[in-house]
Amino acid sequence: MSVSYFFIFKDVNAEWRWRFVAKNGKTISTSSESYHNLKDCEHSVGLMKEESKSSPVIGDDSYKSNRP
Secondary structure, three states: OOOOEEEEEEOOOOOEEEEEEOOOOOEEEEOOOOEOOHHHHHHHHHHHHHHOOOOOOOOOHHHHHOOO
16 A cells, blocks of 8 residues: 555454554554444544644653754
8 A cells, every 4th residue: 555544453352453554564553552442443543643743752861862
């Protein structure tokens, strides 16, 4: 696939989860929790899409010391 996307699936415990897949097909993020209801999982994806647009990048002291 030539676009990045969120993939929603049921895990081994029959709970809903999501993963974010990059354009190259590699998974770069996964939900840290599972959801009993599909609507809750979809809501989590919506939050990721909405909030990530304006989220700053921050890090620990090692990250800060390696920035120009």
